[in-house]
Amino acid sequence: MKRRSGRKLAMLVMMTFVLSILAGCGGGGSETQDEQINVGINVELSGGVASYGTNSKDGMMLAIEQINAAGGVLGKQLNPIIKDCKSLPDEAMSVSANLVGEGIVAQLGPLTSGNVQGSTSVMMDNGIPLVAPAATAVNVTVDEKTGDIMDYIFRVCFIDxxxxxxxxxxxxxxxxxxxxxxxxxxxxxxxxxxxxxxxxxxxxxxxxxxxxxxxxxxxxxxxxxxxxxxxxxxxxxxxxxxxxxxxxxxxxxxxxxxxxxxxxxxxxxxxxxxxxxxxxxxxxxxxxxHYSSQDTDPQIVAFVEAYKAKYNGKDPDSFAALGYDAVQLLVQAINDANSTEPEAITAALATIKDFQGITGKMTIDEQHNPVKAGVIIEFKDGGQVMKARIQP
Amino acid sequence: MQEKKRNWLSFGGEVLILAAIFTIVQYAITAGLLNQYYQINLASMVINIILAVSLNLINGFTGQLSLGHAGFMAVGAYASVIMTNMLGYPFIAGLLMACLAAALAGFIIGVPTLRLKGDYLAIATLAFGEVIRVVLQNIDAVNGPAGIVGISRLTTWPWLFGAMLLTILVVVNLVNSSYGRAIISVREDEIASELMGINTTSYKVLAFVFGAMFAGLAGALYAHYFYIIKPETFNFLKSFDILVMVVLGGLGSTTGAVIAAMFITVLTAVLQSFPAIRMILYALTLIIVMIYRPQGLMGNRELSRQTFGRIWGGRK
Missing domain, CATH: 3.40.50.2300 (Response regulator)
Incomplete structure (x- = not known):
């Protein structure tokens, strides 16, 4: 009796296995809809830096919600496709390939430099732009050995x-x-x-x-x-x-x-x-x-209020703000290009000037890095006070 | 005579099946039937199979709980990248160097630690894996914690398939040889096998070195597929991932290790969009298997032509 139930269970597990393969096959071939713009969100939702990915995703979703509520981009709604890269570069690569298969026009994330680099080769192979919210290592956008620019990789954060x-x-x-x-x-x-x-x-x-x-x-x-x-x-x-x-x-x-x-x-x-x-x-x-949630700039105040309202009073950290900016930068590029073709978006991203984000006004330079201000924050009696905003 | 002929026939059949699998997948890739996503997961699947089968040799057949498999993988990955990317040798030299370096590391670690038993060995190997990682983090020549970026993609399906086949063939034949009998006897009862005149430490070291060598091979394939390696990738969680595959498949079953590695890879890939459910399902699968099949999916049995013979022909 006991043995038999064991065998049944083994069969059950095998069945799940087979089914999951079938499910995987089914998931890959979903068609792209014309009235939507598919945006891939490849972030760390589990693993070592899950908090970075989760906060940033929250910022991105807030931006997408606001844009869609205001009528979308080029008359189309943004359709976010969120996938978890487990804080691993190889998984980030697999997720990117998965997203490309689903017909995305651009990818946002991952957060850490190493995971972006895992994703890079897929984006370069397929010619789809990637906007990294918080990858600060220099060699994310430039190959340090050859000095070549990574054509499809961009970021909204300043570099180390x-x-x-x-x-x-x-x-x-x-x-x-x-x-x-x-x-x-x-x-x-x-x-x-x-x-x-x-x-x-x-x-x-x-x-x-x-x-x-x-x-x-x-x-x-x-x-x-x-x-x-x-x-x-x-x-x-x-x-x-x-x-x-x-x-x-x-x-x-x-x-x-x-x-x-x-x-x-x-x-x-x-x-x-x-x-x-x-x-x-x-x-x-x-x-x-990158920014201070205490800033009195009206745009930042509005962002902080909207974020707090959507996420039960949680204070938006830098990752949330950078995620929000990554979406806005992408939307700006789509508008500039007046097209949802990845190549056109890439070309538009490379020439963005004076884009006003939550984390400051930025211009993308020839190395795909934003030229933008940073802030100095002072700890005062346990609170964070913005001390200075320094323009490069 | 008859028996021999039948053996040759079925051997020919096996070769044919393997050749067919290889050709079909190769055709699917060149003809563009498999998109990049499936190709990437196929690569991780094969790499996981090599890792699980090699760890199973140590944990399953030899019965020595090793938690440092990711460390050997790291040694192989870095050794191969140094050969190919930094010194400009061809890929095959990188693979050989990876095997050699990892086997050597396995030997150096194995000799002192395999005198330990059970928990002590587990702790020693766990510590070793972490030492490798921390050492790599502090070597500036390999970029320390940032790791090596821009590794050329040299791992292709023929390499993956060949490496997987080699690993499985060597492990299966090793286990079925007289060395294998001795290795299994160490697992079953170390004192009894020692009384029978078996040098238990040397057999344990042998299994350990082979296991480490194939982990190194997997590391080299990994490095030349995934573009970036950094020490943090090879932390102890990676070791546990491999261990989970081995335990899930059944300690001491190569078939089980292969099936479990495939299962875990597919499970991870399918649930990319559901991170929360993934963690629950992952844990749930393990709990259910451990409650109802504590010996793992396959126990210590193998799937072979005899099994199929029993099912379809009723013949032994």
């Missing part, structure tokens, strides 16, 4: 070097710092790259880097290195890295009596920052970001 430059400008101009210390996340290219560009700009502005130190992902005790930094008596400390390490680092620095202003990056943008480092310790710290 810009953030380092931005903070250096802020430190030497607004804070009038002369001697800066760098304490970077040496286990990521992100940390290392930002530190390099900070140093270049800061020194070009006449400042001195008194010491360069590094930590690795997962470190929790920074006191030894902080003691060394304190000995150099810097008037500014730059910490390019993520909030997991930056929060305890700042807490320990303040407890050791280091009062110098501390600067960071968009990796700091997390509610955990205040929870771990405490509001008091975070005073006199600043970080660079």
């Amino acid at each position: 070097p810009f953030q380092g430059t931005l903070m250096a400008e802020f430190a030497s101009t607004n804070l009038e710092a002369k001697n800066a210390a760098i304490y970077m996340d040496a286990s990521s290219d992100y940390g290392k790259g930002l530190a390099k560009y900070f140093k270049e700009t800061f020194e070009a502005n006449g400042g001195t880097i008194v010491t360069e130190e590094g930590f690795v992902k997962g470190d929790r005790d920074f006191k030894a290195t902080l003691t060394k930094i304190k000995g150099h008596n810097p008037d500014f400390i730059y910490i390019p890295g993520y909030y997991e390490e930056a929060a305890p680092l700042i807490k320990q620095a303040r407890e050791m009596g280091i009062t110098a202003p501390i600067g960071g990056t968009d990796g700091w943008d997390s509610s955990d920052m205040v929870a771990v480092a405490t509001a008091e310790n975070l005073n006199n710290t600043y970080f660079t970001n």
Whole structure:
């Protein structure tokens, strides 16, 4: 009896398997409808960076909803096709191929640089444009070895070097710092790259880097290195890295009596920052970001209100804002091209000028990167206050 | 005499079936019947089959719980890319280098750790996989955490099919040889087989090295298909994915490993649009299988011409 039920179950599992193959075959061949514009959304909805993908998708969906409510693009409705790439580059590639099969005119996402690069070859093969909301690595749009531009890959975020430059400008101009210390996340290219560009700009502005130190992902005790930094008596400390390490680092620095202003990056943008480092310790710290939800610009206020209304009061983070902008940029390109042909959209994307997005006014340069402003945000008694908007 | 002739006949039949599968798929690709999406999933399916079959040799047949398979895959992937992309050798040299490097890594890890048993071995291999990843993250020559981008796509269907066939043939023949008997005896009762004069550690190392070698091969195929490799791709979750396939298919059944690898790949691909349901269904499938078939889909049985013979001809 027991054995038989086991066998039945094995049959059942096999049947599911066969059915799922059939379902897969059926799903691939859906025809494109003329009155709709299919837009592929290939984002990380599960896996390591699921929160980036989910927030960004929410921003994209808000934009698509608003555009469709206002009559769509070229008289047609946008039809988003959402698929999950599991935060893996190989899965991102498979998802892209799947979306291409469903007749998309362009793809939005994925969020991280590595996953965009997984998707790149499919987009290039099929000649369909990709707009990346938050892939900040330089080599996403340019092959660093050959210098070739990736013809179909675009983005709406600034690139890594810009953030380092931005903070250096802020430190030497607004804070009038002369001697800066760098304490970077040496286990990521992100940390290392930002530190390099900070140093270049800061020194070009006449400042001195008194010491360069590094930590690795997962470190929790920074006191030894902080003691060394304190000995150099810097008037500014730059910490390019993520909030997991930056929060305890700042807490320990303040407890050791280091009062110098501390600067960071968009990796700091997390509610955990205040929870771990405490509001008091975070005073006199600043970080660079894509936009601030506290901005009083009417366009941003309207976006934040609409987002909060749609998603139960959730505050839109940078990923949401960049996702929103990615949709708007694509729509602008479709309007400019007056066509839904992927080639025409690609050509229009490459020549967009003075596009006004939530994260700033941007012009796409010859390397497919937006030239746009970044913001400096200050932590003040646990809240984020927009300190400055710096145009490159 | 009669028996021998029949064996040759059925061998010829098998070759024919395999040749037919190969030709049909090859034709479908060149004639454009399989779109890119199906091709990509076919590639991941084959790569998963190689990974599952090779891990099954270690976990299923030898009975040593290894959780570092993604580490060997990473070694193979990076070794092959260094050969082809950075040094400009042909693809075959990259594949051979991947096998060699991964086998060597398997040997270096296997000798000290295979003296451990059960949980201890699992922890040691898990740690090894993570060490590989962290080491790769800190080597600037291979771009550290950002990984290598722009790998030329050299993996094609003939390579995939050939590699899969080679893996299955070697594993099946190894298991059916006298070495295989010794390997299985280690799984069944290590002390008893030691009493019978079997050098258990050397057989365990043998199985480990072969398993690692094919994982390296899979890594090389992966790298030359998916354009980008980075250390984060080969983290312990990747190892668990492969382990799930092996357990689902049945520890000690190559057929089971192949079926489970195909099943998981298809399941993942079909549910791309339903991320929430995917996680539930994935877990649910595993729970149901573990409750009703704790030995896995195939147990330790194989699908072979004898099985078909029994079903259709009533012959043994």
